[in-house]
Amino acid sequence: MAPNIICRKSWELKGLEETPESAFLNRRQLMAGFGAATAIGAAGGFSAGLAQAAEDPSAKLYPFKRNEAFVLDRDLTPEDVNSTYNNFYEFGSHKQISKAAQALKVRPWTLTIDGLVEKPMEIGIDDLIAKMPLEERLYRLRCVEAWSMTIPWSGFSLKSLVEFAKPLSSAKFVRFETFLDKSMASGQGQSWYPWPYVEGLTMAEATNDLALMVTGAYGKPLAKQYGAPLRLALPWKYGFKSIKSIVKISFVEEEPKNFWQVVGPNEYGFYANVNPEVNHKRWSQATERVLHTGKRVPTLLYNGYGEQVAGLYAGMEDQKIWY
Numbered sequence: 001m002a003p004n005i006i007c008r009k010s011w012e013l014k015g016l017e018e019t020p021e022s023a024f025l026n027r028r029q030l031m032a033g034f035g036a037a038t039a040i041g042a043a044g045g046f047s048a049g050l051a052q053a054a055e056d057p058s059a060k061l062y063p064f065k066r067n068e069a070f071v072l073d074r075d076l077t078p079e080d081v082n083s084t085y086n087n088f089y090e091f092g093s094h095k096q097i098s099k100a101a102q103a104l105k106v107r108p109w110t111l112t113i114d115g116l117v118e119k120p121m122e123i124g125i126d127d128l129i130a131k132m133p134l135e136e137r138l139y140r141l142r143c144v145e146a147w148s149m150t151i152p153w154s155g156f157s158l159k160s161l162v163e164f165a166k167p168l169s170s171a172k173f174v175r176f177e178t179f180l181d182k183s184m185a186s187g188q189g190q191s192w193y194p195w196p197y198v199e200g201l202t203m204a205e206a207t208n209d210l211a212l213m214v215t216g217a218y219g220k221p222l223a224k225q226y227g228a229p230l231r232l233a234l235p236w237k238y239g240f241k242s243i244k245s246i247v248k249i250s251f252v253e254e255e256p257k258n259f260w261q262v263v264g265p266n267e268y269g270f271y272a273n274v275n276p277e278v279n280h281k282r283w284s285q286a287t288e289r290v291l292h293t294g295k296r297v298p299t300l301l302y303n304g305y306g307e308q309v310a311g312l313y314a315g316m317e318d319q320k321i322w323y
C-alpha cells in the first residue's frame with residue numbers, strides 16, 4: 001500500500017483542470033427555468049432521482065419549509081450540474097459516479113447511535129425523520145480540491161439529533177460512519193482505502209447551529225450520489241468532512257481519525273476549516289472554481305461562515321484547524 005501516491009492521484013488538481021468545458025453547461029441555459037430550490041429539473045438525466053423519490057416513503061414530506069436565516073451570495077448550482085459531479089469514493093475515485101451510485105439501496109436503512117450515550121439505539125431512517133424538526137437551508141460547499149457549489153439542502157440540525165441521542169458528559173467527540181458493503185459499492189473493493197469512510201466532530205462543532213444532517217436536496221429526498229439517505233453538511237469546513245450515507249453515529253472520548261487523515265496524514269487533518277491563506281501542500285486555497293460558471297472567485301475564511309463558527313476555535317488559530 002502506498003497511501004501518499006493514492007492520495008496524490010485522488011486529489012490531483014490536474015484532474016479538475018482537465019474537466020471538459022462541456023461539463024460546465026451554459027449558465028444561461030441552466031438558469032432558465034431554474035427559479036427556486038424546489039424546482040425539479042424537467043430536462044433528461046433526472047429520471048433516476050425521480051424514480052427514487054417515488055419509491056421513498058419520505059418523499060411526501062418534501063419540500064421542507066425554507067429557513068430564511070441562511071442566505072447565499074451567489075446563485076444555486078443547478079441540479080443537473082451538481083448531480084453529475086460528485087465525490088463518493090465508494091462508487092469510484094472520479095467525479096462521474098452518479099450512475100454507479102444508483103446501486104445504493106436506501107431502504108431499509110437503519111442508523112445506529114452508540115458509544116457514550118444514556119441508551120444506545122437503532123432507529124429506521126423514516127422513524128428518525130418523523131421525530132426531527134425539518135427545514136430547508138441554502139448552503140455553500142467548498143471542496144478541498146478548490147471547486148465549490150451552492151446547494152438547497154433539506155434536513156434537520158445535527159444539534160437536534162445530539163439532543164435526541166442523549167450523550168453522557170464524558171462524550172467529547174462525535175464519530176460518523178458510512179455503510180460497508182462492497183457487493184453494492186464497488187469502490188469498497190479497493191483495499192488500499194481504509195473503509196468504511198469515517199468522519200468526526202467535536203461536541204461543540206456538532207452542536208453548532210450550522211451543522212446540518214441532510215436527508216434531501218432540491219426539494220426532494222437525496223439523490224443517491226449525494227449520499228442518500230442521510231449525510232452531513234458542514235459548510236465552514238472542506239467538503240470531505242460532509243460524510244455521506246451514514247449508518248452509525250458514536251459518541252466517543254478520543255478524537256476520531258477520519259478517512260482522508262488515514263490516507264494522507266501529511267495533507268489532511270481532523271478540523272479542515274476553510275482558510276484561503278493556508279494552502280494545501282500541493283495547491284493554493286486562495287480561490288475556488290464555482291462549478292456552474294467555471295469562474296474563479298476568492299475563497300472566504302470559514303467559507304464565509306465565520307460569524308457563526310469562529311468562536312468555536314478561539315485561541316486555536318495557530319493550531320492545526322486549517323487542514
Ligand code: MTE
Nearest residue numbers: 086087088089143178197239240242243244
Ligand atoms: N462521504 C463518503 N462516504 N465518501 C466520499 O467519498 N466524499 C467527500 C464528501 N463525503 C465522500 C463523502 C468529499 S471529498 C466531498 S467534496 C463531498 O462529499 C462531495 O459531496 P457532493 O458529491 O454531494 O458534492
